Amino acid sequence: xxxxxxxxxxxxxxxxxxxxxxxxxxxxxxxxxxxxxxxxxxxxxxxxxxxxxxxxxxxxxxxxxxxxxxxxxxxxxxxxxxxxxxxxxxxxxxxxxxxxxxxxxxxxxxxxxxxxxxxxxxxxxxxxxxxxxxxxxxxxxxx
Amino acid sequence: xxxxxxxxxxxxxxxxxxxxxxxxxxxxxxxxxxxxxxxxxxxxxxxxxxxxxxxxxxxxxxxxxxxxxxxxxxxxxxxxxxxxxxxxxxxxxxxxxxxxxxxxxxxxxxxxxxxxxxxxxxxxxxxxxxxxxxxxxxxxxxxxxxxxxxxxxxxxxxxxxxxxxxxxxxxxxxxxxxxxxxxxxxxxxxxxxxxxxxxxxxxxxxxxxxxxxxxxxxxxxxxxxxxxxxxxxxxxxxxxxxxxxxxxxxxxxxxxxxxxxxxxxxxxxxxxxxxxxxxxxxxxxxxxxxxxxxxxxxxxxxxxxxxxxxxxxxxxxxxxxxxxxxxxxxxxxxxxxxxxxxxxxxxxxxxxxxxxxxxxxxxxxxxxxxxxxxxx
Numbered sequence: 001x002x003x004x005x006x007x008x009x010x011x012x013x014x015x016x017x018x019x020x021x022x023x024x025x026x027x028x029x030x031x032x033x034x035x036x037x038x039x040x041x042x043x044x045x046x047x048x049x050x051x052x053x054x055x056x057x058x059x060x061x062x063x064x065x066x067x068x069x070x071x072x073x074x075x076x077x078x079x080x081x082x083x084x085x086x087x088x089x090x091x092x093x094x095x096x097x098x099x100x101x102x103x104x105x106x107x108x109x110x111x112x113x114x115x116x117x118x119x120x121x122x123x124x125x126x127x128x129x130x131x132x133x134x135x136x137x138x139x140x141x142x143x
Numbered sequence: 144x145x146x147x148x149x150x151x152x153x154x155x156x157x158x159x160x161x162x163x164x165x166x167x168x169x170x171x172x173x174x175x176x177x178x179x180x181x182x183x184x185x186x187x188x189x190x191x192x193x194x195x196x197x198x199x200x201x202x203x204x205x206x207x208x209x210x211x212x213x214x215x216x217x218x219x220x221x222x223x224x225x226x227x228x229x230x231x232x233x234x235x236x237x238x239x240x241x242x243x244x245x246x247x248x249x250x251x252x253x254x255x256x257x258x259x260x261x262x263x264x265x266x267x268x269x270x271x272x273x274x275x276x277x278x279x280x281x282x283x284x285x286x287x288x289x290x291x292x293x294x295x296x297x298x299x300x301x302x303x304x305x306x307x308x309x310x311x312x313x314x315x316x317x318x319x320x321x322x323x324x325x326x327x328x329x330x331x332x333x334x335x336x337x338x339x340x341x342x343x344x345x346x347x348x349x350x351x352x353x354x355x356x357x358x359x360x361x362x363x364x365x366x367x368x369x370x371x372x373x374x375x376x377x378x379x380x381x382x383x384x385x386x387x388x389x390x391x392x393x394x395x396x397x398x399x400x401x402x403x404x405x406x407x408x409x410x411x412x413x414x415x416x417x418x419x420x421x422x423x424x425x426x427x428x429x430x431x432x433x434x435x436x437x438x439x440x441x442x443x444x445x446x447x448x449x450x451x452x453x454x455x456x457x458x459x460x461x462x463x464x465x466x467x468x469x470x471x472x473x474x475x476x477x478x479x480x481x482x483x484x485x486x487x488x489x490x491x492x493x494x495x496x497x498x499x500x501x502x503x504x505x506x507x508x509x510x511x512x513x514x515x516x517x518x519x
Contacts, residue, residue: 028266032266038177038180047206053211060227063227064209069265072201073269075198076185076187103187106191108193122197124193
């Protein structure tokens with residue numbers, strides 16, 4: 001009997017957990033209707049249609065848009081970290097004379113470093129092939 | 144570091160990227176804008192054009208990957224439409240590189256996966272930046288007009304083997320050379336009338352011109368006002384003589400005419416026949432031209448323009464209204480002068496009479512002709 005009772009209790013708990021998760025997701029999807037992601041719905045639906053994704057539900061489209069936005073934001077923030085790190089190293093070399101208050105520019109170097117962690121290999125084409133430092137890692141080159 | 148603007152400002156590009164026309168150009172352009180907005184929200188002040196293009200391309204690929212994987216999962220489950228669980232599995236797959244929380248935990252419900260929690264957290268944390276532009280639904284499907292069927296056109300298909308609901312065959316003129324029909328009916332009488340009418344108009348215009356020439360000859364001093372670019376010498380000449388019928392303009396670059404001695408012959412004619420007819424005007428013109436050219440031959444002895452200042456050589460009338468032309472036309476005579484025949488002074492007078500006679504004949508013809516024309 002004890003065994004039966006304990007056995008009965010477990011499904012209830014998992015059922016409640018499931019219910020919580022479900023409720024959370026349902027709530028989240030409902031809130032997505034009010035939230036406007038940066039990536040527009042038309043664009044997402046166009047590309048999802050190209051790959052065979054069929055769903056008339058707007059919430060799912062918004063979910064995909066939000067997921068993509070999260071992905072891009074993560075990549076961009078990683079690139080920003082790389083950019084800041086590089087600038088910090090420069091400032092350290094030159095001393096604290098100048099504060100780098102300039103706008104941070106997203107460059108190909110930072111982006112390729114950030115994307116490497118996501119499994120995307122992006123390499124910028126070199127302009128001049130005849131210099132000896134061609135093809136070397138940018139960090140080893142002098143800025 | 145952050146730009147002051149919100150969703151409406153775009154980060155400036157250091158490099159102007161070259162827009163390569165691609166099949167998917169519009170979608171990539173839109174993705175570029177969206178990605179730029181995200182970068183701006185993260186904290187970047189600007190970006191290189193090529194970098195932005197790469198990031199937009201990667202975002203588009205990500206969307207397509209989600210679509211493909213979701214479709215795969217839904218098909219695996221025996222469905223053709225995707226649902227939220229397919230998407231969550233897809234996101235777990237794509238996020239495997241970094242990992243997500245509770246990845247190793249055994250769950251009974253996929254809705255509790257770490258991926259969803261991450262996304263929910265992201266939505267709560269990040270500020271909402273809507274897309275900067277309004278987009279139409281794309282791609283826009285072009286409406287195609289189908290070829291109408293035999294039934295629609297009311298045609299009977301050629302042959303029993305062709306059902307009538309099929310699209311109609313093209314017209315024979317599209318693949319064969321067919322006769323060209325001249326829509327306009329030929330009407331010779333109307334055409335001839337039209338032709339005659341146009342000829343009459345031309346003749347009337349000529350007549351008007353002749354009459355105007357006559358007026359010039361008649362007007363004398365008053366006519367000089369109509370004549371353009373009259374030199375001072377011309378006016379002096381006019382004042383001197385008083386009854387000059389013809390007031391020709393001086394050509395540009397004319398030499399100084401010191402003394403304008405009107406030869407007696409010309410002066411006589413001018414004074415006697417006061418009611419200037421066209422004939423007089425023409426004859427004097429011809430004389431002046433002839434004198435001028437004969438003077439050209441003896442340039443050393445005589446001055447250039449002895450009698451009268453240069454006249455316009457362009458006045459030439461062809462009296463060829465009807466087929467019958469008596470004698471030479473004045474035109475021919477003037478041309479002969481230009482070639483440069485010499486005439487002695489004695490011969491001049493005789494020929495002058497001849498010219499006079501001929502001009503009179505031709506003019507008479509022209510006067511008669513309008514009557515003929517009206518009879519037409």
